[in-house]
Every structure is written in structure tokens, then in C-alpha cells.
Amino acid sequence: MKFATLKDGTLDGRLVIVSRDLKRAVAVPSIATSLLDAMQRWDTVQASLADTSARLDIGRANGAFDFDPLASAAPLPRAPQWLDGSAFLNHGRLMEKAFNLPPIPDFETIPVMYQGASDDLLGPHDDVTFPSEADGIDFEGEFGVVCGPVPMEVSPPDALACVRLLVQINDWSLRALGPREMKSGFGFLQAKPSTSFSPVAVTPDELGAGWGDGRVRMRLHVQWNGERFGEPHGGEMNFHFGELIAHAARTRRLTAGTIVGSGTVSNVSRTAGSACIAERRVIEMIDQGSARTGFMRFGDRVRMQARFDDDSDGPFGVVEQRVVRYEA
Amino acid sequence: MKFATLKDGTLDGRLVIVSRDLKRAVAVPSIATSLLDAMQRWDTVQASLADTSARLDIGRANGAFDFDPLASAAPLPRAPQWLDGSAFLNHGRLMEKAFNLPPIPDFETIPVMYQGASDDLLGPHDDVTFPSEADGIDFEGEFGVVCGPVPMEVSPPDALACVRLLVQINDWSLRALGPREMKSGFGFLQAKPSTSFSPVAVTPDELGAGWGDGRVRMRLHVQWNGERFGEPHGGEMNFHFGELIAHAARTRRLTAGTIVGSGTVSNVSRTAGSACIAERRVIEMIDQGSARTGFMRFGDRVRMQARFDDDSDGPFGVVEQRVVRYEA
Numbered sequence: 001m002k003f004a005t006l007k008d009g010t011l012d013g014r015l016v017i018v019s020r021d022l023k024r025a026v027a028v029p030s031i032a033t034s035l036l037d038a039m040q041r042w043d044t045v046q047a048s049l050a051d052t053s054a055r056l057d058i059g060r061a062n063g064a065f066d067f068d069p070l071a072s073a074a075p076l077p078r079a080p081q082w083l084d085g086s087a088f089l090n091h092g093r094l095m096e097k098a099f100n101l102p103p104i105p106d107f108e109t110i111p112v113m114y115q116g117a118s119d120d121l122l123g124p125h126d127d128v129t130f131p132s133e134a135d136g137i138d139f140e141g142e143f144g145v146v147c148g149p150v151p152m153e154v155s156p157p158d159a160l161a162c163v164r165l166l167v168q169i170n171d172w173s174l175r176a177l178g179p180r181e182m183k184s185g186f187g188f189l190q191a192k193p194s195t196s197f198s199p200v201a202v203t204p205d206e207l208g209a210g211w212g213d214g215r216v217r218m219r220l221h222v223q224w225n226g227e228r229f230g231e232p233h234g235g236e237m238n239f240h241f242g243e244l245i246a247h248a249a250r251t252r253r254l255t256a257g258t259i260v261g262s263g264t265v266s267n268v269s270r271t272a273g274s275a276c277i278a279e280r281r282v283i284e285m286i287d288q289g290s291a292r293t294g295f296m297r298f299g300d301r302v303r304m305q306a307r308f309d310d311d312s313d314g315p316f317g318v319v320e321q322r323v324v325r326y327e328a
Numbered sequence: 329m330k331f332a333t334l335k336d337g338t339l340d341g342r343l344v345i346v347s348r349d350l351k352r353a354v355a356v357p358s359i360a361t362s363l364l365d366a367m368q369r370w371d372t373v374q375a376s377l378a379d380t381s382a383r384l385d386i387g388r389a390n391g392a393f394d395f396d397p398l399a400s401a402a403p404l405p406r407a408p409q410w411l412d413g414s415a416f417l418n419h420g421r422l423m424e425k426a427f428n429l430p431p432i433p434d435f436e437t438i439p440v441m442y443q444g445a446s447d448d449l450l451g452p453h454d455d456v457t458f459p460s461e462a463d464g465i466d467f468e469g470e471f472g473v474v475c476g477p478v479p480m481e482v483s484p485p486d487a488l489a490c491v492r493l494l495v496q497i498n499d500w501s502l503r504a505l506g507p508r509e510m511k512s513g514f515g516f517l518q519a520k521p522s523t524s525f526s527p528v529a530v531t532p533d534e535l536g537a538g539w540g541d542g543r544v545r546m547r548l549h550v551q552w553n554g555e556r557f558g559e560p561h562g563g564e565m566n567f568h569f570g571e572l573i574a575h576a577a578r579t580r581r582l583t584a585g586t587i588v589g590s591g592t593v594s595n596v597s598r599t600a601g602s603a604c605i606a607e608r609r610v611i612e613m614i615d616q617g618s619a620r621t622g623f624m625r626f627g628d629r630v631r632m633q634a635r636f637d638d639d640s641d642g643p644f645g646v647v648e649q650r651v652v653r654y655e656a
Contacts, residue, residue, distance in 0.1 A: 248517065
């Protein structure tokens, strides 16, 4: 099943089921009012949602209409929590060099993860407003999971069984602000403004072999202003999503609809390119002595789309956004 | 005005107005369904809420009933964001010594602040469950504000004008987990489980001279298992709430209902005692060579109540909670 949320002026938006080919949609207000509502009552509504999804795919859903990703909010415009790991250790190691930070203790055995704001998540084609180019505007291509209710102290295998939906994420970052916040020990705040999401959140079965070992085994293709930037593969994730969820739930329960992110998709092999500018810059520093690529400018666009290993389109649709100057 | 939220099985609970003496309450479903709803539509509902509040205080509100703090959730059981500063620099300096951490850059001029989970906030008398005493269970007595909508890049004076309500907070902390998370640079996650709140959130006018210069100018009286622990004064806050809100909104807007905390109330003078165990422990280390006070044990209770400078009861009511072992 694929779910999207259409903007309707409410905090949670209007839930629609989207066809497998992303072309048609149907609202399901009699089953669930929002995706958050569906996450909270999943065991009750799952069968009805699946039935409607099957009818939509064969052209027999009453009230179906053309799906418009431009009218889409984030699948969960407001989530209970947004917890972002850094599960591709290659990315973390490069960032240590980029920010000239000391090595993180237990980096290879305990996931690092920050708590992000989850009240104002952005849709796949929303403009993204920032106050200043000097803050070092960067994208970060990621995968993520939407959880059902997760009990405190869950084990990684049990945590993996709590995964309900998969999403594709652009975790916007302001690189000039990150190092100071990391050194404070209190973590990211100003450096991590609103995060953006793919038009649809999908059940794991939609990925077939693209979902395995708790990882999204697909390439995330990233383009900046129409030019290829990288297509790192999600299968290289060092901690799987069950391990990330279990880490988050060590001392708290997670309520249904909590989103957990992978951190920037990153591969050891440099032929795959990168899913964020900061990573390309540190590679330039290492290889060429200095960073040549600047961060984003107002008016720039970034496009992200996951693709299967046979290079067919992934299930999440496209995230394509423009950065614009914030005007009070 | 004083607002409380009664538990009714929904995520946002049932809004009630509470009388000035905290003895009577009245539901206001025709005005606002929840406190979050009221925060979002404040300009529209404020006059009606004030009218009902005035009638309640003179015994003329229809449908009024006895207020039961034991039936109360947090005023906002689910808030858009929970952002906790560390605005009492005396506390921060002592914690640096306690955790053997390097000094935070710009500590005296830029607030430090972490993003906490805001989906599962606890009521004033809820038991608090933790997996292990070995995690170093500690309370932290704080004050906080609930904001209306805050635009990105707001100035501190304009931010202060966004304050709608004041609350009293117990920011539970797991001290054995904090230092590792601080060293990771990603900030607190496992070290900061669900936060607890006073039975009522109040408009600033309820404090009279207890609210001034963007600070709660009252003593926060803390008792641990019935014994006095400390009563530090909130007037010593080094950054005021407008400065904390402006810091949070530097690169993001804050949606209505966002809660911003002061961090542990802490005074330079040691006669006031402390509002958290970690602070007492580091003072013992400095004065006596080693920490003598242990952290909390299962079954322990902590009680917090703000009092005016004339030692009369503060407006927030009492937070009194018991820590219990989490059972899966």
C-alpha cells in the first residue's frame, strides 16, 4: 500500500491511498481521517485500507482521482517524534573530518541519533525557506521508517517488526551551525530546520527485494540543479532500522507514527557520489586539499528519487524542492 | 487564567479551566476541545475563556466540579515541540565539572538548548517508569513557557510577547547516559525520557510580580522522599525566556503550543540547595572530595512546588511523582 496526505489546512491533512503507479488516489475518510489516525488504529483499519488499495490498482475504487504530488504534504505532516540516526558510518567518519571533531565514543557499536522537530514536516515539492545562505544550506538524502507503537527496552528484532511504513527523506541541514551545536553537547537545533518527505509512505512489501535485513536496498539518486550528484546504495547501512528503533526506545516508549531516519545514505566506494554536499566537500579536501563545491544558493533545486537495482523507479516518488530566502 | 487537561483517552485530553484557588474546574468544549486547540485559536477564544474563568472564580460557572490534580495529564500531553534550554549558567558550570566535560563555546552569550520528545508528556502525579536504577535516575526542577506561533528570526523582545502560558516542569534525566550522548555531539536522547508538568498552565498575569524580565521570579521548592532538597529562585536565570525562544526560532518557525524550558533552576548561593541530584553531587565532590548522595531508587518520590517570595503557594499546583521499575 502507498499512502499520501493532501494539504487541507489541518495539522494532519487528508489521507489518501495512492495506486502502485502513483497515478491515481482515493480518499478514505470512512476508514481513517489521517495517516496518523491510521497508524494509531492500524490493526483495526489495515484490512479495509488494503481492500481499497487493491480496488484502486484495478481501477475499481469509487471516487478515485488523479494523484497530484504537488498538492501533497509530508505523509505525516506532524509526527509524534522524528529521530534521525547516522547509520552509514562512512558518512559519520567523513563528517568528523569535515567538522574537525573528535571521534565519537563507541561509534561502531552504538548508533548515534538526534531528536528533530516533528511538528512542521515538509511535503515533497514545498519550497524550503532559510534565513541566510551563509548558514551553509545542505540537503541530506535518507531513508526512514514509520513505526507502530514500540515498547520501552524492545530488542532490535522485535523493533524491526514494529516497522509499518517506509519513506524517503531530505533532512535539510545548515552546516555553518552544526559544529558549534555538536560541541555544546546538546545536539542539533538551529542546524536542523524542517525535514522533507517523499510524496508517499509505503508498506515494506511495496519494495520487494528492495527491503531486506532491515535496510532499504535501493540507490538514492540525487540531482542538484539538474546535474547528477550521487546515487549511494542503502544496503550499506551499518545499523539496520531495528537497531536504530531499539536504541531510541531504550528508555522511552515510542507512540505510533514515530519516524526513524537512517542518516545520510553513504557508500565507501566513491564512484557512487554523495547524498549531501558536506560529504563531497570533505572528499575534495582529502583528495584535492580544499573544498571546491559551495553550499546551496537561493533558487537552487535538489531532486531525490530512489531506484531499484534494475534501475526502475522506486516506490516513493520524487522529492524535488527549491530553496528560497525567508521573508518575515 | 489557569488551564488543566483531564485524561480522557485521547492524545490531547479534555481542556478545563481551573479556578484561581485550584479547587474548582469547568470543561469548555464549546470554546476549545483541548489546550492545543485553544493555543492554535487563541485570538478567537481568549475572550470566551477569560469570561468563563471569571465566572468560575465567583462560583457562577455552569457545570463546575471539584478539580482533581490526580486525574490531570500534562496541560499539553502532546506538544508540537519541547525545547529545553540551560539558562541558569550556575547549573551548566556545575554539570561541566560533574561530567568532566570541556567548556561549551560561547556558553555565556549563546543559550544551549536540546530538542526533547514532546509526544508523551506526563501529568503531575503520574508514576514515572524507568528500566534501571543503574541509569542514574534524577529529577530536574524547571520553569517553562508555552508559546503562540513564533516566526523564524524573531527578536528576543518580540519572542517574549509570544509567551501565552507558564508551567512548572520536572525534566527527568538519566545521568549515567548523558555524558556519552553529549560527547557524541548528537545530544540527549536516551538520557531524557518523558518530561512531567504541573497540573495547570497559567497566563502570566496569574503570577503578578512573580513574572518579570522574562523570568519566573519565584522559588521552586523541591522535596525528595519528604525531605527538603532545595528552593532555588527563578529570578537568577541568565537568559530570559524571550532569548531562549528567539534562539530556538533562529532557523525555524515554532507552531502554537511549543514549550520552551529554562533548564534546572540553580542559584550561585549554596544556601538555596539544588533542584536536581546531579548538582548536589558535584557540590559534594567539590566540598568534600566525593559524591555522597546517590541517585533515585525505585519507590522514591519527588515533590515540586513554586512559591511566591512571600512564601505563599505558587499558581502551578504541585508535581509529586513516584519512580517505578518498567515492566514489559
